[in-house]
Amino acid sequence: MTAPDESRDPDGLIRRAKRGNPEFDQHFLVDDRVLDRIPNYLPEGADRSHLLEIGGGTGALTDRLLDAVPEDGHVSVVERDPDLVSFLRKEFADEIEAGDLTVIAGDALEVDLPAFTASVSNLPYGASSEIAFDLLPRKRPLVLMFQREFAERMVAEAGDDDYGRLSVSARHYADVELVEHVPAEAFDPQPRVESAVVRCTPRDPEYEVSDEAFFLRFVKALFTQRRKTMRNAVRNTGHISGLEDPDAVVAAADESLMSKRAGNVTPAEFAALARLAIRVDPGVGGE
Numbered sequence: 307m308t309a310p311d312e313s314r315d316p317d318g319l320i321r322r323a324k325r326g327n328p329e330f331d332q333h334f335l336v337d338d339r340v341l342d343r344i345p346n347y348l349p350e351g352a353d354r355s356h357l358l359e360i361g362g363g364t365g366a367l368t369d370r371l372l373d374a375v376p377e378d379g380h381v382s383v384v385e386r387d388p389d390l391v392s393f394l395r396k397e398f399a400d401e402i403e404a405g406d407l408t409v410i411a412g413d414a415l416e417v418d419l420p421a422f423t424a425s426v427s428n429l430p431y432g433a434s435s436e437i438a439f440d441l442l443p444r445k446r447p448l449v450l451m452f453q454r455e456f457a458e459r460m461v462a463e464a465g466d467d468d469y470g471r472l473s474v475s476a477r478h479y480a481d482v483e484l485v486e487h488v489p490a491e492a493f494d495p496q497p498r499v500e501s502a503v504v505r506c507t508p509r510d511p512e513y514e515v516s517d518e519a520f521f522l523r524f525v526k527a528l529f530t531q532r533r534k535t536m537r538n539a540v541r542n543t544g545h546i547s548g549l550e551d552p553d554a555v556v557a558a559a560d561e562s563l564m565s566k567r568a569g570n571v572t573p574a575e576f577a578a579l580a581r582l583a584i585r586v587d588p589g590v591g592g593e
């Protein structure tokens with residue numbers, strides 16, 4: 307592993323790779339201070355023995371991750387662009403030869419991911435939601451860079467303007483915190499939007515759900531009608547949630563909950579309603 311003061315220069319990597327195509331979600335981090343900070347956002351005590359990076363690009367973050375793993379640790383990096391894969395394999399030939407780094411060629415949503423202990427990634431914006439929701443259920447610590455608006459929706463709480471399906475679904479798997487806003491100037495080429503880094507610390511939710519898939523589908527359905535009361539949202543979205551008898555769920559549910567809007571309902575309240583629906587609705591398991 308290289309010492310931190312020997313980190314590769316991110317601008318030099320871009321020049322050597324001759325890459326950086328915004329159409330391929332290629333915005334490379336060039337701000338050394340941001341690059342240095344990102345691995346340190348891993349939760350204290352996180353197992354760093356096998357770090358996974360999705361979207362290696364020209365390797366500026368990969369280089370920092372090689373410094374962040376313990377002596378016998380490993381970094382795996384997935385990259386979809388075949389030219390960047392060739393570049394990474396050449397640039398990091400010594401680390402690959404030493405068994406410290408594996409470069410996996412392909413789409414992160416299609417390749418078999420290795421058994422990583424934590425992931426630190428500057429995600430391709432076009433696929434960030436799918437990749438995050440592929441990683442979150444694996445219950446490993448994650449430090450992920452997103453578009454700022456996406457990150458803010460992810461960490462929003464009930465009652466916040468940005469609170470929605472994304473906030474409830476992400477929190478189902480982990481504690482999520484926005485740890486740093488990153489301006490467009492930190493990248494080359496610069497994206498049109500700002501970015502933000504989110505730390506996800508896995509934990510079990512503080513509520514029970516007997517059918518996770520139904521819970522997540524129900525939350526998704528209810529937020530499609532976020533301006534309506536929960537009463538109407540439950541009734542109008544059976545085609546999405548799978549409820550066969552939404553009226554029975556409304557009748558059995560607490561009156562005050564049915565009068566709220568989804569944006570003011572906590573994850574625990576959604577979970578209690580999902581458990582109730584499973585008891586009373588034949589479409590999702592009840593009678």
Ligand SMILES: C[S@@+](CC[C@H](N)C(=O)[O-])C[C@H]1O[C@@H](n2cnc3c(N)ncnc32)[C@H](O)[C@@H]1O
Binds near residue numbers: 360384431433
């Ligand atoms: C935002 S750049 C980050 C690059 C580098 N990690 C950095 O921080 O400078 C995202 C990278 O992901 C790659 N990429 C885009 N879609 C991908 C996918 N579905 N699977 C794997 N890599 C992908 C792009 O080619 C690009 O190199």
